[in-house]
Amino acid sequence: MEPAINLNSDRGALLQPFMQAESSTTRRFGGTGLGLSISKQLVERMGGEITVESCLDHGSTFTFSISTGALREAKWLSAIPREGGKEALDASLAGDFDVILLDMQMPVMDGYTAGREMRENGVKIPIVAFTANAMKHDGLRCIEVGCTTHLPKPFGKQALFECLYQQLQSRTTQDAKEPVVVSEMVQEDPDSLEIVLDFVEGIEARIDKMAAAVQEKNFTTLEMLAHRLGGSAGLFGYNQLSSLASLLEGVAKNGNPTQCTELLEQLYRENQAIQRGVQVMTEGRGELPASV
DSSP states (O other): OBOOOOOOSOTGGGGSTTOOSSTTHHHHHOOOSOHHHHHHHHHHHTTOEEEEEEETTTEEEEEEEOOHHHHHHOOOOOOOOOSSHHHHHHHHHHSOOSOEEEESSOSSSOHHHHHHHHHHTTOOSOEEEEESOOOHHHHHHHHHTTOSEEEESSOOHHHHHHHHHHHHGGGSOTGGGOOOOOOHHHHHOGGGHHHHHHHHHTHHHHHHHHHHHHHTTOHHHHHHHHHHHHHHHHHTTOHHHHHHHHHHHHHHHHTOHHHHHHHHHHHHHHHHHHHHHHHHHHTTSOSOOOOO
């Protein structure tokens, strides 16, 4: 039982995006009305349903059920911490992991050395580099030693989850292969939806132009396009897309087509997650607006 305000409105409507119990709810309690909608879609992807019951002056009960088959197929994550780079390297060579979270500032052997040796010893799984530095050249250095992507500290839960979704999608079940990314800008200000959708419509075309620049070995153009995408993505609340574009900008300066191609593949996957997020944001709100 959630000791919240009573639900005198249409309870089914509360499971739609941006819906609140009453018009003053956002002003009084905050929130955007996306939480229940996202929960509903996650539950339905696992073959279940979510319902709500409300008792006047007492609160509301939200109940969900999922099929036992979904539970049997689910792949749970666990973490095995290591204190230094040498221990992380040894563990990566001996264990069977889905992803490696590698702090680049570690004792005995730093993350740069550990990451390079992991790749040299045949480790193929994604490596996510953590650094205390947010400068582009720091991210580029991580990529150069073999890390898959770079996540500067401090970062929030959403940034970490988005990054893990992207890196794990090729190693998890079909349902988990479909991460959903919703704009942080829209979550904070639902009225920004239309301008965010205008931006989202053009993401794939922008990545296509960058891919063409790689094919033509036009790294100057690639650097410029990646810089523009990184800035725009951050502005519209897509931080992981912005981070990947910034990494690509740095790699383009060195003219490394292999690293550029790998980052482009990550950008395409992130865009797919963003496009699925559009379905969450626009459900019940009409079709995508025409491009400006």
